[in-house]
Amino acid sequence: MxxxxxxxxxxxxxxxxxxxxxxxxxxxxxxxxxxxxxxxxxxxxxxxxxxxxxxxxxxxxxxxxxxxxxxxxxxxxxxxxxxxxxxxxxxCPFVTKPQNIVEKMSSEGYDIVIFGDKNHPEIKGVMSYSKRAVFVVLSSDELKGVKISKKVALISQTTKKIEDYQKIAAYLMSRCNEVRVFNTICNATLENQEAARELANRADVMIIIGGKNSSNTKQLYLICKQYCFDSYHVENETELKKEWFVGKKLCGISAGASTPDWIIQNVVDEIEKFEVKD
Amino acid sequence: MxxxxxxxxxxxxxxxxxxxxxxxxxxxxxxxxxxxxxxxxxxxxxxxxxxxxxxxxxxxxxxxxxxxxxxxxxxxxxxxxxxxxxxxxxxCPFVTKPQNIVEKMSSEGYDIVIFGDKNHPEIKGVMSYSKRAVFVVLSSDELKGVKISKKVALISQTTKKIEDYQKIAAYLMSRCNEVRVFNTICNATLENQEAARELANRADVMIIIGGKNSSNTKQLYLICKQYCFDSYHVENETELKKEWFVGKKLCGISAGASTPDWIIQNVVDEIEKFEVKD
The missing domain is CATH 3.40.50.11270 (Rossmann fold)
Structure with missing residues (x-):
């Protein structure tokens, strides 16, 4: 393999x-x-x-x-x-940016919609900068029936998937006079997602390494799972199971933005030790 | 019928x-x-x-x-x-609005993207208010490879379909830091489109009445055609053909925003004269 x-x-x-x-x-x-x-x-x-x-x-x-x-x-x-x-x-300066946007836009009279997880520390921080109504949602369904201003500023958690963000923007466009969309998804997130998608499309098993509480790692896992059914999210090498690799030809590896190289190396070493044949 | x-x-x-x-x-x-x-x-x-x-x-x-x-x-x-x-x-005050938006946004340093037909008089007027680059497109494909600012204001011709507009906004979101989306599609257009969609979904023949150069009538026709294969765009009763109605149970009628009631009445009278049986 x-x-x-x-x-x-x-x-x-x-x-x-x-x-x-x-x-x-x-x-x-x-x-x-x-x-x-x-x-x-x-x-x-x-x-x-x-x-x-x-x-x-x-x-x-x-x-x-x-x-x-x-x-x-x-x-x-x-x-x-x-x-x-x-x-x-x-x-992270890419988190300071949405904090500043939320502060400025709420001062200028825009309602704030944030695409993100309201329990994630980044979002708790970002939303605290608003001077008016903030709606934190994971999908446009959560906005249905909600009374919202005709002028909305839309911000994303830095580690979200752009496709999901686009759906929320589309929904708001149909309801508001002005939707001011800030693309606050960070480039590293987009690049890691793009690369994971490309590799998962070719691999027959994917290992995604990162904290179980890491938003960007969870997104990477979800993307890989779309393209490669045998995708696994692990924190380190101790969670690997030999049977995942049996009969596989290509094992793809990706890792979240907070995963150090030494953990990735440990995972690769452990997989090599399994000595799985194609 | x-x-x-x-x-x-x-x-x-x-x-x-x-x-x-x-x-x-x-x-x-x-x-x-x-x-x-x-x-x-x-x-x-x-x-x-x-x-x-x-x-x-x-x-x-x-x-x-x-x-x-x-x-x-x-x-x-x-x-x-x-x-x-x-x-x-x-x-129309709903056209004056995008003219003003284009003037203001271009003064504030936003590149202008207009979803519309560059040969349509409304768009010729609206784009003339820009003080900087304007891109008039009918789909996001036309923006591929185009050098565009990181700050974009997006405006639609008043008579376009919101679904197509959403696709262009989604594309720009993935390329720009800020996309300021103004929903300049007028309510009358949206309401006529919604009503035409609902009726076309039930009817087995649809007649859409309006000028052949009318943007909103063309959109109505395209929407009806999606839901009802036997959809026809006519300017007045002289274009009707009896065979369109043979064997049909429900004939739906819609008309563009510039179609007067007296023409619609002439069309209805003419269809009734065909005395088509179910």
Whole structure:
């Protein structure tokens, strides 16, 4: 069996930048998980004493606070700033952008529609910048019957699929006088998705590596599953099963934006150890 | 055979308004056809001496100029105003709106994409208000390979199908950072389209009445044809053929926004004269 990596996969600009910031900020704490990868977070804790804390009260004894790549809410940021702590901002610039758009558009009288998961930290942060009604939806069905302004600004979570985003825009176009669509899906996401789609179309088994709480990894998995029935989402090599590879000719590999190369290498090594014949 | 009219059809607000203006402006001339209906234009000529002239030079001896429902270009309007003629503006307010949007958005640095027919007078008028690049297209295919700004304002001809408009918006979303979509398709168009679709879905022959140069009538015909194979576009009763109705149970009727009731009545009367049995 041949193993092939997608032509684009893994770490994006924002994640690389955040890890570099964290590695340069020993003895600090991140507010929430810096990136959605448990193994990489453990490595930062072990090697640089970068702790992951999840509540404001836990943070009270910390002096150096790293803001996670997904960003945090405007209020939380203000509380941290007001408490006099040193803020080390690792928010991905591609997340800062939708935060700014939401703030500006809501000031200009647009209702805000966000295509995303309202429980995802990125979206909690982005929506907190709105000064008026915000509707966070995963499909246009959720907008049916909802009273919405005739002027709407539409923003997407950075890691979503463009096809789903287009459907929501189409629906809003039919209901509103003006829909101001911002393409806030990040390029790394689009490139990884495109490459995964191309490879899944040829592969007979696909392994997608990334945190189970990683939005972009879940999207990669869903795309691969459309093109290759035997697609599996794993966090690391311990979840692999030999039987997935039996009788397969081409094993494709893709990985989410928060998956470090060393985990991808471990997965490839483990698959090679299975010594599966075509 | 039963004859049924669509629940919404024929004259829209802008056409009614333009005819009222023309009837109140005897001994005047319109620059281009007031509306896209030759029979109604003849009636206005015969009863109110409202002439239809098509070039600026023909207009030079006229004092009272009516601006057609579709509007004219900014330059032509200025020439007429500068020549001291009395301008009677019958431009549909739903056409004035996209003219204003194009002027404002192009001033704010947006490239302009118009979904429409570049030879249609409405579009010639609307595009003339742009201060920068304008791309007039009938489908997203025409935008492939075209160098376009990252900020685009998208406008539709008032009489187009929303489904086609949505496809163009979807394509631009994937290429631009911001697509500001204005739904400039007029409500009368949407309502007539919806009603025609509903009726064509039940009818076994559909007659769509309107000028052969009428954009909205052509759209109605295309929609009906999707749902009812035996759909026919006629300008008036003289084009009807008895064999279209033989063996049919339900004849549906729709008409474009510039089709007067008296023509629709003539068509219905003629079909009834065929005395077709189910």
């Amino acid at each position: 041949k193993i092939e990596l997608a032509s684009s996969y893994g770490f994006c600009f924002g994640v690389k930048r955040a890890i570099k910031i964290a590695e340069g900020s020993s003895d600090s704490a991140t507010y929430g998980e810096l990136i959605h990868n448990a193994d990489e977070i453990s490595r930062l804790k072990d090697n640089f004493n970068v702790k992951t804390l999840t509540t404001m009260s836990e943070l009270k004894d910390e002096n150096n606070i790293i803001i996670r790549t997904h960003g945090i809410t405007k209020n939380d940021l203000k509380s941290l700033q007001d408490s006099g702590k040193k803020i080390i901002d690792a928010t | 039963k004859i049924e009219l669509a629940s919404s059809y024929g004259f829209c607000f802008g056409v009614k308004r333009a005819i009222k203006i023309a009837e109140g402006s005897s001994d005047s001339a319109t620059y281009g056809e007031l509306i896209h209906n030759a029979d109604e234009i003849s009636r206005l000529k015969d009863n109110f001496n409202v002439k239809t002239l098509t070039t600026m030079s023909e207009l030079k001896d006229e004092n009272n100029i009516i601006i057609r429902t579709h509007g004219i270009t900014k330059n032509d309007l200025k020439s007429l105003q500068d020549s001291g003629k009395k301008i009677i503006d019958a431009t």
